[in-house]
Amino acid sequence: MNPSVVALVVALPLLAAFLLPLVPGSARRVVGPLVLLVLTGIGMRLWDVASVAPVVLAVGDFLPPLGIVFYVDSVAALFVLAVALLCLLFWPWAGEGEHLDRKQSLTLILAAACGGLAVSGDLFNVYVFYELAAVASYGLAAGGRGAAGQVATFRYVILGSLGSLLALFGITLVYFMTGTVNLAHLAELAPKALVGVPGLAAFLLILLGLGVKAELFLVNAWAPEVYATAETRVSALLAGLVSKLALLVLVRLLVLVFPLPGTHEALLVLGLLGMLTGELAAYKARDVRRMLAWSSIGQLGAAFMAFSVPGDAGLVAGIAIALHHMLVKPALFLLAGRWGGSLGRIAGAARRSPLGAVLFVLFALSLLGVPPLPGFWAKYLLLSGLAGQPGGLWWLGGLVVLLTTVVEAVYLFRVIGALYSRDEGSVAADQSATAVAGSGMLAAVLLVIALSAPVLAGTLDRMAVQMGDVDGYVTRVLTPPAPAVPIGVAP
């Protein structure tokens, strides 16, 4: 495969986003989905290739560490695929309110930025794509329900911009300690150059900066407000997709650039607090939409905790939790489109929409980690990773996971109880056909994963090993390719 295909992951949706307004009339509606379909194809192809060996692209023929590098391992390829599919699933089709063109353009920009975050091989691009994703998500969030959405987005913008500034400080700090922003080069230099207080401070700044999007504890106060006011489509994309990509970038940095003592503990503590606060706040939530928002904070806390476990065990667990949440939470948000209100409003809704209710139960059970659904394996990996560590802090983390799962069960089953309540005379809304169809597709994926879990477990292991292979990363990026084949745009 020609590696320059990787550039299309970013270039294609970005180009389409800006050219969209120029496309005449009726053709405009098909451009976006078409681009995303192509992106899906690229993602599949990349997955095939990358599961054998990661693909490296030096953009514009400038060789690393000077030029821009795209690095696609199997995790990145899977995320590219997920970006395409989720954007397609949550595409603003006609009938989704006004300003359709803007929403479509913004969704395409979001896809480009998320794809870019997945494949970027240097910090500078990470920053650029992160900002791009931020701007697109601000725009999408502001398109929500009325003035409350504007206020929530305003608060989100303030927090997000401040986070970006922090991340920028962190990146600059890294640059001045090492003189490079290329991840491979950094990985080579980090053990000597990125140590001590400045190194850890740089990590912390980047963590808190990018953590705003990844719903990291302390900087995640925007999430409940925005998810409660944005369109559920947007909430699903933000909670399902953008947060995971911010997380992925952080983990890449953790693995490649910051193998410092202390980073894992920091991640663990923040993840632990995120899970505790998020799940407990969700317990007290009085409407389904905000409940899901807080639950998503909690789940991302769990993902942070998983990645805090050193070694491949942590990567396997973290990837499993992130992927699982990426599948389940969007589906739940889809269903919350009509069932987002208070419990009183959805009482007895199962009678009107039995299939929707069954899907909700299925996703809730998987989120809780009820075997043999995939959520169980994710939780099992997380807990066995934590239990395998010697320290008390890790066990405390495991205890928090166990306890908050109980809390999670209570609030999810509260919703299920309301759905199946035999309360006559309730005015619960019917589930929309698109939501049932969309979440039905995700449920099918969930069940296929559940049935093929033993096979997929091996794949997951291989993905984690590939992601944790620092030496491989450095060698692949920094070793010049065979000279006969020019890469990228030939001069």
Add this chain to the structure above:
Amino acid sequence: MTALDTVLALSTLAALTAFLFGNARSYAWLAGILLTGQIVLLAGMDLPTSASLDFTIFGQTVGWQLDGFGRFFALITVGAALASVSYMGGEWGERYAAEGKSRRWLHGSLAANVMAMLLLLASKDLIAFFIGWELTSWAGFLLMAQGTDRALRAALRYVPYAMAGAMAVLGGLVLTLAWTGTLDLDGLASAMPDLGNARLAILLVLFGTGFAIKMGLLPFHLWQTPAYAEAPGAGTAFLGAISSRMGLFGLGLLLVKMITLSRLADLSLVDGLFNARDVLAWIAALTIVLPTFTALKQNDARYLLAWHGIGQSGYMLLGLVVGDATGSAGGLLHVFNHATYQAALVLSVFAVMHRTGTADLNSLGGLVTRMPLTFLVMLMGIIGLAGLPPMNGFVSKWLVYRSLMMNGMPLLFLMTVLGTLGTILSVYKLIHNTFLGQLRAEHEQIREAPWSMTVPMLVLVGLGFLTGAAPGLALRWVAQAQAALGLPVMSYTLGGIESARGSLDMLWVVGVLFAGFGIGAILFYGVGNRSKRIHQLDNYAGGHFLSADVRYHYSDNFYAGLMHRIGPLYRGSFVWLESALASATDLTATLMQAWYRQAVPALALLAAVVLGLGWVIWR
């Protein structure tokens, strides 16, 4: 395809067909056939039998294999389901459907329970065990939630308990993996006793909590009564008969097979003040006494029985923990015995409910003339529950008593006797308030329950009587279970046990008993029968005729004198504990939510940066 594969396939088929065709009137026949097939296969199975479902995931092999211990429980499970299904197949099911409730879901959840339990009972390693455990919990939830909103609310109360139990088991599972490197049950049987005291205590607490919650051991019992009592009748019978015994199954595996009882006795807690085995025995004893006396206060027959279900599980655990041949045989046999009479009792209460529309013990009475067969069932059932001959409950309790005496545990023995006393008092209240005394005017036209209901009940109590007179029939399966756990196997005869230190031959006991009855009957009817049959409403008190609207059938505050003495001892401490925990969670959750309602998010970010940098510099 092994026999176990076939059994599992049949139970899966039963679940699938139940969800597809469960609404059909005649579906119960299909379910009955499938369940009978499973019983036949289970009974005739060579042990141990493996299933061919094994797979490897994340370096662990997950597999299923049924041994004697699992088979014992599996037979009871499928048998209880068969009784419930046949009850559902008749008029009760018709009424259920006519009330707008879903027979499909009732059949489906029952079949799902059977399937989940079979998977649990046949598990060969802890992952398979946990899969079965969770499926059992949620299938149980499904069954509990059927029927009414009250049932749904009671089932929702079960959720935090079930999840806490599951998470405790999962926590134990991952720690076991971290400490021993294996999850295979046989492997753990050799690896677990070698763990240090602290680690073993942690595992004991984690697994033990999980299993105790399912079993309803003190102090985790509060969920069970409403959840079981409010379920639809056939479901209540199944749940009461076997569902919570899955906790006992888990405890058996953990305490006897993996940790082993002798290691348990070495495991001292609080600087050697107690050992773990004594603590467990006392928990079991308290579980006998306290719920039994709570049952005494119930005025709803379903709740009364459900409380007894909790109390009786104490005998089972006590027998198992004492752990000698007779004690463990008594504990295990009690699982079977309890299933027979508890299911029969629950079904009889629901038969009364079917006819009268209530299970309130204050609004019944005198039904013996109207529903004699149901009365017979309840009579035999309570004899079994109280542990009196000739029913099977006597045998298992006798074995437990005997082993407690033989092992020098008089205090525990006293507790069991206290429990039996409470049981006798409360089951008398049950049968008196339902069947004896004055018939209420509104029940004048009541008829006997239909055959579709009386036959399953009669079969169940008949089984109880048969295994009471010839306990050897059931002891065969018990002995296999003992052997599979590695317990000393009790030598038994058809009539009971033979041993140098005291035998029990129920054939003789029953024979003498009935000979006595016979003599009494001859004396009564043959020699001086001066009785005269009068109408039930033809009553006099103090020389005055009492009309039907004057109530002299006192059921309210039934044991007024006793309650005057022991009433102040009911403190509701566990309810208080539960609500305190809920309030604490609620308060913490409110605080956590307040964090997310912050006025200035930037401040949190600033604080995070400052704190973080402080940590970086000072760490």
Add this chain to the structure above:
Amino acid sequence: MSQSSLSILLLGALGLVGIGVGGLVLSRNLYRLVLALAVAETGGNLLLVLAGFRPGAAAPIIEPGRAVAAMVDPVPQAMVLTSIVIGVGVQAFALGLAIRARAAYGSLDMDELRGRMEADIDAEAGAPPAASQHAPAIARLAGQPEAKP
């Protein structure tokens, strides 16, 4: 540029960041918040440019046939350029949001807007307002909206 003037600039940049962040934390007015954000970002950008600055070096422009001994580091400048562009866009966007919020709620006060937002969210979800059940009676009398049945 001398060392001292460099440190003055550095201090100034840090001061700007401090003022900006202080403003973000302390202000309640949306317009001031945007201004504070602008100030903080400017300070941050200045800090980055200064960090890449080398005394006496030329601008990092490579022209054919002109060898330059010392150049200022181009990477921070590129970053700052990106940051400025995005910052301007985001600030304009935030101002737009502020205008919309004012149009809807008639206020630029963050506390009031937040309260209105929460009330709107609750009302849309059909949940009673957060404070109403537990607030002291006097607060409810003082005009807090009651939950509509």
